[in-house]
Amino acid sequence: MNTVYHARLVRDEKGRTEIDFPDCPGCQTFADVGEDVGEVAREALEGWLEAHLIDGEAPPRPASKTKGLLAVSVAPSLAIAIQVRWRRQELGLSQAQLGKKLGVSRQQVALIEQPTGNLGIATLERVAKALDVQLRVELAAAS
DSSP, X not given: OOOEEEEEEEEOTTSOEEEEOTTSTTOEEEEOTTSOHHHHHHHHHHXXXXXXXXXXXXXXXXXXXXXXXXXXXXXXXXXXXXXXXXXXXXXXXXXXXXXXXXTSOHHHHHXXXXXXXXXXXXXXXXXXXXXXXXXXXOOOOOO
């Protein structure tokens, strides 16, 4: 489950890089000279996305690939939480309704949609089935 957002990078007169995410209003940060811009961008993005999930909101979906912007992938556990929330809301299901389909409480569904959720494959399979989506798990060589 890969969720990718795109960051706009602008270097200032001091050599720092301003990083902002057009699809995530208010999500921006700076990378100092010598810092890994990609890592700084990912940390800022994940914090912003986690705050939305914790507040009970669904973060905005990323736009399609945009030329000239840095692609930033979020951690798989966070991507799963976001995608479950998006799909549940697409289907017009409350957490309680999804819980009923899964045979669990609303509180357990809320935990599934939290960025700290640590779901096993069997649980993910049940969630995917309840949400009428296909679960794809992949191990790929690091690029």
